[in-house]
Amino acid sequence: MSTVDEAPAMTTTTQRARGNQVSAGPGLGAAVRVELAKLSAQLPLRVLLALCVVVPVVFAAGMRVSSFRPSDTLFGRWAGTSGFATSLFVLDWTAAWGVAVGAGLLAGDIFAGEDRLGTWKTLLTRSASRAQLFWGKAIAATIGVWLCWVVIGVASIAAGLVVIGRAPLIGLSGQLLAPGHALGLLAAAWAIGLLPATAFAALGVLFSVASRSSIIGVLGPLLVAILSQGLETVASGSIVRRVLLFTPFDAYHALFTSPIGTGAIVQAVVTSVLYTAVFGAASWWLLRRREFAGADAVPASRRRTVVQIGATVIVIGAVLAGVGRLGPTALTADRLSASVTTTFANLVAVNYLWHNDGKAADTTVPWHSVCARGVITPSTDVGSGAGEDWSCLITDTRASDGISAIQVEVALRANGCYEVQSPAAAVGPLQGTSVSGRSYLNPLFAFDGCLGTP
Numbered sequence: 368m369s370t371v372d373e374a375p376a377m378t379t380t381t382q383r384a385r386g387n388q389v390s391a392g393p394g395l396g397a398a399v400r401v402e403l404a405k406l407s408a409q410l411p412l413r414v415l416l417a418l419c420v421v422v423p424v425v426f427a428a429g430m431r432v433s434s435f436r437p438s439d440t441l442f443g444r445w446a447g448t449s450g451f452a453t454s455l456f457v458l459d460w461t462a463a464w465g466v467a468v469g470a471g472l473l474a475g476d477i478f479a480g481e482d483r484l485g486t487w488k489t490l491l492t493r494s495a496s497r498a499q500l501f502w503g504k505a506i507a508a509t510i511g512v513w514l515c516w517v518v519i520g521v522a523s524i525a526a527g528l529v530v531i532g533r534a535p536l537i538g539l540s541g542q543l544l545a546p547g548h549a550l551g552l553l554a555a556a557w558a559i560g561l562l563p564a565t566a567f568a569a570l571g572v573l574f575s576v577a578s579r580s581s582i583i584g585v586l587g588p589l590l591v592a593i594l595s596q597g598l599e600t601v602a603s604g605s606i607v608r609r610v611l612l613f614t615p616f617d618a619y620h621a622l623f624t625s626p627i628g629t630g631a632i633v634q635a636v637v638t639s640v641l642y643t644a645v646f647g648a649a650s651w652w653l654l655r656r657r658e659f660a661g662a663d664a665v666p667a668s669r670r671r672t673v674v675q676i677g678a679t680v681i682v683i684g685a686v687l688a689g690v691g692r693l694g695p696t697a698l699t700a701d702r703l704s705a706s707v708t709t710t711f712a713n714l715v716a717v718n719y720l721w722h723n724d725g726k727a728a729d730t731t732v733p734w735h736s737v738c739a740r741g742v743i744t745p746s747t748d749v750g751s752g753a754g755e756d757w758s759c760l761i762t763d764t765r766a767s768d769g770i771s772a773i774q775v776e777v778a779l780r781a782n783g784c785y786e787v788q789s790p791a792a793a794v795g796p797l798q799g800t801s802v803s804g805r806s807y808l809n810p811l812f813a814f815d816g817c818l819g820t821p
Contacts, residue, residue, distance in 0.1 A: 398495050398503025399510075402477070406511050411472040419519035423457050427523075427530035441539070441620070441784060441815050448808060450527030451536040451549040457523035458556060461516070462616035466564045467592035469515045474508035474571030475584030478654070482579040487659045501654050505572050505647065512568040513561060520557035524550075537810055539784070539817040540625040540706070541713030543720070556619035559632060562639035563615035569646035570612070576650045578676050587676070594684035603753045603781040606694035607687055615639045617782045620817045625709070628819035692752065698779055699751045700738050702818050707759045707777070707787065708736040710816040721807045722799060733764045738777065753781040783818040 430447040437443035440459050445452035481487050536549040574587030595613040608614050618635030621628030712734040719728030738759040740750030757777035763770040773793045779785045794811035
């Protein structure tokens with residue numbers, strides 16, 4: 368069997384010594400620099416970086432001049448009033464789709480491109496070993512994904528603050544976050560997202576090595592993203608949610624709840640590191656055992672390999688969807704009731720503050736909520752799981768206030784976040800007016816919250 372190794376085959380001792388010297392070469396650092404230079408010279412990275420700057424600016428400008436608000440996304444309803452919310456909306460969009468596109472374009476072709484151009488034998492007979500080439504390419508692709516993530520994060524923060532402004536941000540427990548506090552949490556949210564972004568870069572590398580096809584390498588992460596978005600809507604069981612590749616992207620929600628949920632952040636770190644390690648180890652194992660010369664250098668049927676990879680991804684997605692609701696769930700009626708109570712109470716205080724031009728509200732009002740799926744009963748533990756058929760009955764238990772009970776409709780998502788729609792007759796219209804005549808967005812009309820779970 369003919370094999371191309373890290374140095375040319377030599378027969379004499381001198382030749383072997385020279386070959387070993389050539390194989391040792393300048394080291395991993397040089398391999399990374401060369402791969403980064405190649406990556407930066409290519410069009411995909413330049414286009415992605417340009418989009419990472421342009422898209423947040425265009426979105427912020429659109430929110431400034433338009434009355435439309437993407438209220439179906441967390442913080443989307445505040446994207447036109449607080450620059451911090453604008454950046455968080457961009458974060459959600461980037462996590463859902465942008466990182467998959469970036470990982471595909473930058474990591475998905477970095478190995479398969481050598482197969483397409485037929486340059487493996489040339490590379491492996493030069494100054495770098497197989498291991499140096501692998502890690503050089505993998506690290507360069509990861510740095511490229513990191514660079515895009517950081518650029519779009521910085522651009523979205525800058526665009527939001529410059530175009531929209533530094534208005535305080537309403538958190539996912541209804542608390543009002545001062546600009547300085549909100550900025551720190553926002554930076555931490557983008558930093559946490561680097562971990563699952565790294566796992567996606569490793570996934571792109573795996574698709575590139577396994578398929579030897581640029582098409583699969585580029586589209587593979589996007590296919591996983593599409594399947595994961597579907598699983599996000601149905602997988603409410605805690606076991607499956609812990610193994611979903613996209614779950615770590617939701618960990619930043621815990622930063623904006625009160626108190627901050629550290630468990631979700633720790634889980635995101637563990638899951639991201641494990642996926643990165645598994646994808647990286649699998650990629651190296653496949654590349655290490657490959658032949659680059661002779662009849663074994665070209666797979667018998669590259670099309671069959673592509674079909675097998677695609678079928679494997681779809682089967683895994685189908686299995687996860689089938690067992691997505693199995694096991695315990697944190698989406699229970701009593702936890703939702705407690706969260707809605709806290710969030711609603713905080714938003715009542717925010718609404719009073721805005722309506723009275725800065726006068727603080729009485730925060731000792733004993734609000735209480737009872738939530739259930741379907742018909743509300745006195746029990747606080749009726750129903751569980753994600754769905755749009757939740758209702759909550761919110762009451763002020765201090766009889767002297769004379770406030771009637773308020774029934775709100777709740778859509779609880781599988782990731783532990785929910786959207787509440789309140790009746791205008793009870794909380795007022797969407798646009799409120801302060802005592803001085805200033806118009807503001809009524810925070811009680813419709814609001815989002817999170818249970819603080821993955």
